Amino acid sequence: MNTFSNSYSSRPTLRVNLDNLRYNYEALKKRVGNAKIGASIKADAYGLGAMQVGRALYGAGCRIFFVATAGEGKMLRDAVGPNSAIYVLNGPSPRDKGVLLGAKLKPVINSLEQARFWADISNSVNEPPYTAIHIDTGMNRLGFDEEEFVEFARDKKLWQSLTPEWVMSHLACAGDKDHPMNKTQLQRFKKAAAQLPITPMSLANTAGVYLGKPYHFQMVRPGIGLYGGYATNNPGQEDIRTVATLLAPILQIRHIKKGDTLGYNASFTASKDMEVAVLGAGYADGIPVLSSNKGYGILHDERVPIVGRVSMDITMVDISHVHMRKEVGGVVVFRGDQLENEAAGIGSINYEMLTRLGQRLRRDYGKPK
Numbered sequence: 534m535n536t537f538s539n540s541y542s543s544r545p546t547l548r549v550n551l552d553n554l555r556y557n558y559e560a561l562k563k564r565v566g567n568a569k570i571g572a573s574i575k576a577d578a579y580g581l582g583a584m585q586v587g588r589a590l591y592g593a594g595c596r597i598f599f600v601a602t603a604g605e606g607k608m609l610r611d612a613v614g615p616n617s618a619i620y621v622l623n624g625p626s627p628r629d630k631g632v633l634l635g636a637k638l639k640p641v642i643n644s645l646e647q648a649r650f651w652a653d654i655s656n657s658v659n660e661p662p663y664t665a666i667h668i669d670t671g672m673n674r675l676g677f678d679e680e681e682f683v684e685f686a687r688d689k690k691l692w693q694s695l696t697p698e699w700v701m702s703h704l705a706c707a708g709d710k711d712h713p714m715n716k717t718q719l720q721r722f723k724k725a726a727a728q729l730p731i732t733p734m735s736l737a738n739t740a741g742v743y744l745g746k747p748y749h750f751q752m753v754r755p756g757i758g759l760y761g762g763y764a765t766n767n768p769g770q771e772d773i774r775t776v777a778t779l780l781a782p783i784l785q786i787r788h789i790k791k792g793d794t795l796g797y798n799a800s801f802t803a804s805k806d807m808e809v810a811v812l813g814a815g816y817a818d819g820i821p822v823l824s825s826n827k828g829y830g831i832l833h834d835e836r837v838p839i840v841g842r843v844s845m846d847i848t849m850v851d852i853s854h855v856h857m858r859k860e861v862g863g864v865v866v867f868r869g870d871q872l873e874n875e876a877a878g879i880g881s882i883n884y885e886m887l888t889r890l891g892q893r894l895r896r897d898y899g900k901p902k
């Protein structure tokens with residue numbers, strides 16, 4: 534006789550709690566007072582689905598978005614419609630010209646090279662999109678360096694043809710409230726920005742929000758905090774709620790004997806008789822191979838350690854010690870409230886743990902609003 538419940542699916546699920554996403558948006562908004570929120574929604578909204586996340590944030594009142602590439606911007610434009618500003622952090626490039634103009638995306642200008650390239654385009658089209666100017670203040674990743682920026686600011690014809698509406702920079706160490714780099718970057722940013730007569734400024738990512746008012750300027754650009762991730766050792770983040778939970782279905786329960794081995798390479802040997810749940814989620818779904826014999830999931834509020842090597846579609850966990858109901862069709866939870874612990878356990882970070890969520894996951898956004 535078939536004992537499966539009708540709701541049982543062998544496919545893993547990513548549950549995205551859009552209510553909590555909106556809650557986090559409001560919580561961040563409260564913290565920054567009059568400053569605007571430009572939601573960082575790059576990499577498919579940190580793996581959670583840019584379309585749904587974009588629409589939910591739009592519904593909550595968000596009208597400024599940051600993505601990394603023009604392709605991401607185009608997808609987001611289709612999702613949120615014409616009334617939002619969408620900035621492309623990686624800046625303009627020849628291949629993206631058509632997409633940038635077609636989808637009315639605003640390139641972030643990171644260098645003199647990008648400035649000259651985009652100025653030519655701006656001067657040749659009607660109503661060119663506004664831009665944001667990115668100054669590097671110590672991260673040494675993207676953005677104008679100090680000398681370049683002096684040259685740029687002096688070239689009024691050049692920067693005016695870019696119709697810039699923001700100057701921005703990015704913090705390297707905002708997650709550590711005591712890091713001296715924070716103040717250094719703040720000072721460099723003010724000094725550099727003063728060379729350009731554009732008032733609106735933006736410096737803070739999620740962690741920067743918690744550094745306090747001097748870091749907020751006219752816009753903050755949170756990402757991870759919206760998605761329920763902790764970004765800082767600063768107090769105050771208790772108001773952030775969990776957004777993403779990975780549910781791995783139990784496909785089979787095995788009773789193995791002392792001395793038996795598990796999975797590829799037989800990397801685990803049972804030191805006692807054990808009960809093992811075989812889960813329908815593997816590294817293709819975002820359970821890292823590095824968590825083999827190391828990480829854990831949660832079953833009925835108890836930690837269930839990963840045993841054996843994580844494989845592409847399957848992960849095995851030790852459920853011997855769990856006394857609550859264990860059955861095929863039950864689910865073991867990853868990410869969720871354990872996001873930071875999971876990441877720390879394999880030397881990763883919460884950002885990566887979210888963005889590596891797999892394409893195969895069924896994505897459950899709850900009831901549409």
Ligand SMILES: *Cc1c(COP(=O)(O)O)cnc(C)c1O
Nearest residue numbers: 573703738739740754755756757
């Ligand atoms: C990704 C990114 C952000 C968002 O950072 P979080 O730490 O996720 O809040 C903000 N600004 C820039 C330039 C970024 O690249």
